[in-house]
Amino acid sequence: MNILLKSAKIVCPENKELHLKKRDILIKKGVIEKIGVSVETPASIKVIDKENLHVSLGWFDSSVSFGEPGLEERETIANGLYTAGKSGFTDIVLNPNTNPVPDTSSDVVFLKERGHGMATKIYPLGTLTKNANGVELAELFDMKNAGAVAFYDFKKQVSNPNLLKIALLYAQNFDGLVYSFPQDGNIKGNGVAHEGEMSTKLGLKGIPALSEELQIARDLFILEYTGGKMHIPTLSSAGSVKLIAEAKKKGLDITCSVAVHNLLFSDESLNEFDSHFKVSPPLRTKSDSKALIKGLKNGTIDFVTSDHIPMDIEHKRVEFDNAKSGSLGLESAFGGLNTIFDLEETISFLTKGRSRYQIEAPKLKEGSKACLTLFNPDKEYTFETKDILSTSKNSMFLGSTLKGKVYGIINNDQSTL
Structure with missing residues (x-):
């Protein structure tokens, strides 16, 4: 070429x-x-x-979902990578949001092979536990050798604190990165939107910020005890930013990200019950968005992501309570960020993050x-x-x-x- x-x-x-x-x-x-x-x-x-x-160095996205294998009606790997490329992303970390989930080395090899030769490079995540069911650790070491860059039960909390402890201890043997999704399912319950004035007004079951902050506090205590490397994806609350800042002051090896939509939108967007705005974690208040923007600017939040989740129409064009969570993000990530940050900041956010996944950073020379x-x-x-x-x-x-x-x-x- x-x-x-x-x-x-x-x-x-x-x-x-x-x-x-x-x-x-x-x-x-x-x-x-x-x-x-x-x-x-x-x-x-x-x-x-x-x-x-x-022109800038190629952009990087740490949280992208497609569908293949098993959910190709949402998105195939081929079209997903084409979309990522046309949206400016040269490297993406692929979430284990498929059916079946990638919990073995052969699954990781399959995903890498499906993305071979495309302009956008694919870096798969393997699940943390078998079948992402939170009971037994998956083949972490074998998946790492096959090309998995980290381990994550997609959008699921690690309910068992001892399992997270063991995962962090074990992964240190091969420099593995362990994800923990910041949401306590027991406190979330059947919630569908941020618990606050708007959810009360609309009659929607709430998800308090406590569900996120309590999970993060627990996970950080475990990380402090075990050592190792942890990543917390898609923060959504001001309290979470404070917890991460305190953990970094202690010297813990912790990183976190924020989704573009949590910077730009708040729960006020829910007033028409549009299921496009149903995401996990939920859109919270404008003051939370301001805290997230500040955390991104001062380096408490390490990088920004599109948190791109294609969802077929059958799961979105239903009542808000019954709709599945998720929004597309690749195509709008740059245009959205560029409305709230200056250009140099936007490009800096879009090019950060590779080193956390041991991906070689490109050079413009x-x-x-x-x-x-x-x-x-x-x-x-x-x-x-x-x-x-x-x-x-x-x-x-x-x-x-x-x-x-x-x-x-x-x-x-x-x-x-």
């Missing part, structure tokens, strides 16, 4: 010589051959010359493999169904005004331009 990017404005704070400079970038056979003010166009090469063209995202950061538009490339269409961002359009990616000697 040979491409010449013409007059691309480079957004790369790590490279002070090139940051915010306009340059031509020549890519041959997937490698950056030359970066210059004006690079002569070689014969028979594809020239990319787009409106307000910006001559001689390096091209791992790039191309975009126009200034284009404002209303997000509509036509902007959704996923098989499912369950996005809470429909009708929102977003800022920034992605052109595509160059990665793995492939392109989605």
Whole structure:
């Protein structure tokens, strides 16, 4: 694949010589051959010359769900990775949100093989327990050797504290990363929305912030006792941010993430009972969103994710109480973040996180493999169904005004331009 990017404005704070400079970038056979003010166009090469063209290192998303195997009606791996690439993501961590779940090394190998040769690279998570049922540890070591980057019973709490303790102790033998979903199911009960003024007004069963904060507090106590590495995905409350900040001051090896939609939306969006806004953890208050934004800016929250969860129409176009949780996020992640942060912050958030999963970070320099995202950061538009490339269409961002359009990616000697 040979491409010449013409007059691309480079957004790369790590490279002070090139940051915010306009340059031509020549890519041959997937490698950056030359970066210059004006690079002569070689014969028979594809020239990319787009409106307000910006380029950064490829973006990374730590929480993406598709469906294959077993739930292909929601999303296939092939179309999911194409969607991720067109949305600017060169690397994604794939959630174990399938049927059956990936709890053996052969399952992990299958997922990696299905993503082989695509522009966006796939890094699977294996489940923490067999069948993700929370009873017995899965084949963690074998899955790690097969390519699993961490272990997670998707959107399920680790109910048994002793099981989490054993997992953290065992995973230290091979530098494994253990996830713990921040929600106490007993306190959540049958809740479907944040417990507060809005849920009371609408007559919806509430999920108190306590359900998240109590689970996190317990897990951090266990981590302090065992050592090891833990990741807590998708925080949603101000209290959770405080707990993580205190744990980091103690020196615990803990990371966490936040979903884009929890930064942009609050439980006030539920006033029309639109099931697109039903997610787990739930949308909380505006003050929680402000605390999450602050936590992301000051580094308490380590990275941001789309928390992309395709869901077929049969599970969304029902009463709010009965709808399944989840919203698409890949296609709207950049445009959403870019409305609340400046461009450099947005790109910084979208490129962080790889090191936690022992994924090699790309470089923007001559001689390096091209791992790039191309975009126009200034284009404002209303997000509509036509902007959704996923098989499912369950996005809470429909009708929102977003800022920034992605052109595509160059990665793995492939392109989605």
